[in-house]
Amino acid sequence: MSFCASAQSVFQQKVNHKINVELDTNQKKLLGSIKTTYINNSPDTLSFIYYHLWPNAYKDTETSYAKQQILLQNANFYFSKSEYKVSIECVNIQVNSVESELKEAFSGIDDIKLLPLPEDLFPGDTIIISMDFSVSIPVLTSRMGWRNNDFCLTQWYPKPAVYDQYGWHPMSYLDMGEFYSEFGDFEVSISLPDNYIVAASGDLTSRKELHRLEDYAELCKSSKYKENIRAYGDSTKMKTVNYVCTNVHDFAWFTSPDFVVEMEPFFISSQDKYVRCWAFYNKENADLWDDATKYIGQTVNMMSYEVGSYPYNNCSAVDAPLGAGGGMEYPTITVVTAIDKYSLERVIAHEVIHNWFYGMLASNERNNSWIDEGFTSFYESKYFDRYYPNLGMISELIGKDVNIHGLNEISGRFSKELAWSYFISENIDQPAGLNSEEMSPLNYFILSYYKPVVAIYSLEKYLGEELFRKNMNSFYNIYHHTHIYPEDLRSFNLHGVQDISWFFDDFILENNYPDYKICGIKKDSLIVKNKGESLSPLFLNIGDSSVIVDGFEGSRSYAINNEKEFSIDPDFRTLDLNRRNNYFRKGFLKCRRPVKLSLFNIVDNPKYFQIPIAPIVTYNSTDGWSPGIMFYTSPLPKKKFEFQLLPVWGTKTNMLNGYANFSVFIHPAGKTLREIEPFVSGRKFGLDDETGSYFYKVSSGLKIKFQTDVHKNLESELLVRNISASDYYFDTLKNYQQIKYRYADYNPINPWSIDLDIQNGIGFTKMSAEYKQFISYNKRIGLSIRIFAGKFLYSSDEYYGNYNFRLYGNTGSQDYFYDHLFLGRNEDIRTSPQNIWAHQFIRNDGGFTLYSPY
Numbered sequence: 001m002s003f004c005a006s007a008q009s010v011f012q013q014k015v016n017h018k019i020n021v022e023l024d025t026n027q028k029k030l031l032g033s034i035k036t037t038y039i040n041n042s043p044d045t046l047s048f049i050y051y052h053l054w055p056n057a058y059k060d061t062e063t064s065y066a067k068q069q070i071l072l073q074n075a076n077f078y079f080s081k082s083e084y085k086v087s088i089e090c091v092n093i094q095v096n097s098v099e100s101e102l103k104e105a106f107s108g109i110d111d112i113k114l115l116p117l118p119e120d121l122f123p124g125d126t127i128i129i130s131m132d133f134s135v136s137i138p139v140l141t142s143r144m145g146w147r148n149n150d151f152c153l154t155q156w157y158p159k160p161a162v163y164d165q166y167g168w169h170p171m172s173y174l175d176m177g178e179f180y181s182e183f184g185d186f187e188v189s190i191s192l193p194d195n196y197i198v199a200a201s202g203d204l205t206s207r208k209e210l211h212r213l214e215d216y217a218e219l220c221k222s223s224k225y226k227e228n229i230r231a232y233g234d235s236t237k238m239k240t241v242n243y244v245c246t247n248v249h250d251f252a253w254f255t256s257p258d259f260v261v262e263m264e265p266f267f268i269s270s271q272d273k274y275v276r277c278w279a280f281y282n283k284e285n286a287d288l289w290d291d292a293t294k295y296i297g298q299t300v301n302m303m304s305y306e307v308g309s310y311p312y313n314n315c316s317a318v319d320a321p322l323g324a325g326g327g328m329e330y331p332t333i334t335v336v337t338a339i340d341k342y343s344l345e346r347v348i349a350h351e352v353i354h355n356w357f358y359g360m361l362a363s364n365e366r367n368n369s370w371i372d373e374g375f376t377s378f379y380e381s382k383y384f385d386r387y388y389p390n391l392g393m394i395s396e397l398i399g400k401d402v403n404i405h406g407l408n409e410i411s412g413r414f415s416k417e418l419a420w421s422y423f424i425s426e427n428i429d430q431p432a433g434l435n436s437e438e439m440s441p442l443n444y445f446i447l448s449y450y451k452p453v454v455a456i457y458s459l460e461k462y463l464g465e466e467l468f469r470k471n472m473n474s475f476y477n478i479y480h481h482t483h484i485y486p487e488d489l490r491s492f493n494l495h496g497v498q499d500i501s502w503f504f505d506d507f508i509l510e511n512n513y514p515d516y517k518i519c520g521i522k523k524d525s526l527i528v529k530n531k532g533e534s535l536s537p538l539f540l541n542i543g544d545s546s547v548i549v550d551g552f553e554g555s556r557s558y559a560i561n562n563e564k565e566f567s568i569d570p571d572f573r574t575l576d577l578n579r580r581n582n583y584f585r586k587g588f589l590k591c592r593r594p595v596k597l598s599l600f601n602i603v604d605n606p607k608y609f610q611i612p613i614a615p616i617v618t619y620n621s622t623d624g625w626s627p628g629i630m631f632y633t634s635p636l637p638k639k640k641f642e643f644q645l646l647p648v649w650g651t652k653t654n655m656l657n658g659y660a661n662f663s664v665f666i667h668p669a670g671k672t673l674r675e676i677e678p679f680v681s682g683r684k685f686g687l688d689d690e691t692g693s694y695f696y697k698v699s700s701g702l703k704i705k706f707q708t709d710v711h712k713n714l715e716s717e718l719l720v721r722n723i724s725a726s727d728y729y730f731d732t733l734k735n736y737q738q739i740k741y742r743y744a745d746y747n748p749i750n751p752w753s754i755d756l757d758i759q760n761g762i763g764f765t766k767m768s769a770e771y772k773q774f775i776s777y778n779k780r781i782g783l784s785i786r787i788f789a790g791k792f793l794y795s796s797d798e799y800y801g802n803y804n805f806r807l808y809g810n811t812g813s814q815d816y817f818y819d820h821l822f823l824g825r826n827e828d829i830r831t832s833p834q835n836i837w838a839h840q841f842i843r844n845d846g847g848f849t850l851y852s853p854y
Ligand SMILES: [Zn+2]
Pocket: 350, 354, 372, 373, 376
């Protein structure tokens, strides 16, 4: 047996930048020159360098960024005006003083270019690349731009792509799916009007400006009414401020004449040093941002202890109108939008933590978003564990202490697990280890921010908090300021002997779902079975004692004494697809979990056996107001079997009416079928309150959902069913068969759909097709098209007029499948046009909502 180690030797390129840049606040332009020193530490000879010119991502609607926005169902950029469409120009390019040129790297892609080197760059050699550049700054969109007097200057300068042991990593700028960059030192000189306050990566080295900023921060602290301060005045003469940032892989800056500035040195106990924590925010958000420097300091302090030291002197957060809540990380500085104090603290903690996972442990965020976002979200959770212990699930989600169905008594990790399990229950789940461009947008979110958090918690519980921290500290000491890969993380358990391959193999690279079940008690043993696909560890509680068991296949038994209650992972420290089988109670007639009636329940609390009920009142003109009770299976988590049962009492008809549906969900393997849903459903309601006549229908069949391209918002569904229903005009029961297929593309520019429908009944077979499309002219105005065509394939003497195609959409009496909800089914527009209920039409057939004789 031979062991094949990684063939590539690991190295780090070093790329230093010296940038002089001038901000023209009137023209919204950057004019700069950049001198980049590229040190080839690789064992390879390079003949070219890929360059990222990311401001070109905002150039037009054909860029990768613009196309991704459409896939994310966002048409704002597509329809935006010219002030959103900007680009970067690079001129006077020299490599070691020899003129060169940026060339097209990939056809039709402008935000990646190729710089041919006049001479080969040998291993260990250095070249100097200089160029002048100008950037027109867009109206703030996707992290960069201006709004009012504020400027967010991110992804703003020409920058080499990463070259590592796997080769080049050129990547277009995207909104979803982040960065990968080379480490280096930055010296940046920024010229701008004197009244602008700058917040930037690294250290401000212009002494005069630093003192001015510190004095201003002092003034802001003492001023109760922050709206009155504007220390920097209105001077429009230009100034130059200098920044230095060492050993980072990006440089971002933000500026505004209106910032309130706060600075607080925070003592970092594990490093025995102070880090200066800065907050730059808008006056109107002064109340919100009051404690921002504290949040920054607490985060740096926690992370220095949990992961590794913070080598920089400053850490800043900037308030910017990025959108409805959220933030973005850059080295030593983060940009944040928050709607309340709770979300501000959460986002600041998250973005500051990125200084470790993104900043210093720099994974390829595009390929392995689970590393940077997963570990960052994990430590964000730990921050709240530390400063707000026992924060419940609802508090974690909305920042308010509301306890619905006991859900606030369980950990917020459960909501993350629910999000993950929802995708499995819809058969649209993907593994977390995929490249972000292979994931559907929703999966990207779940697999980067949610699933890894719970997965890492299970790793922490499995190893124990102390060993986990010790491993993390050692990992940081080995890998800080390098590019890390998933295979580096495989060596994570540096101080332990436990096998953690389940974490990678089951939770990250594959989506092998875990599900341990307590089967019951046999003699004096508790039987636990692995019903899942994963070999992740079992966290078992027997009475008050807990055991951690290495993952196993099949069943195991555990000796018990007088314990009465047993559970698997009751504090939500790992993933579990089915928590209903995690509990067991000893004793005669005792349910596994306590039974609880739950009013209006939508999320199962796994600690209880819940019976969801909801009092409901329905109305139609025949039965009148009809009170009833709905019994149902709560929608989350989705189950293999679901039902809704809604008996109601018609107060005018004095009849028991109602609705019922029973569905089973089957998820076939393979790439064609997403879900098969056999169902039986029925309804019964009154037709005449004087004679007491009523209708009923029973429908049974299959709904089939097909798998579609995960990158697009598509729908492909087939319905095959039999319907037995009362005839509206004759006192008989009729049988019909229907096959219906729908394909829809919900893209935000020109959404369209096609519906095909074949119906067969006594005396007729008919077929129809409906095509709908919306053609956008701009964001608000467009043309809506609907084409309908129908044909009778067969008809006999038993066919009668109710099955006709019509120019207008059908009324209550013409809804012979009783599929639609009518507030009045008997009122006829032909005989009683004054009756309001007679004016309800289904938008089918000709689709007119006015009666016509055809
Ligand atoms: Zn993040």
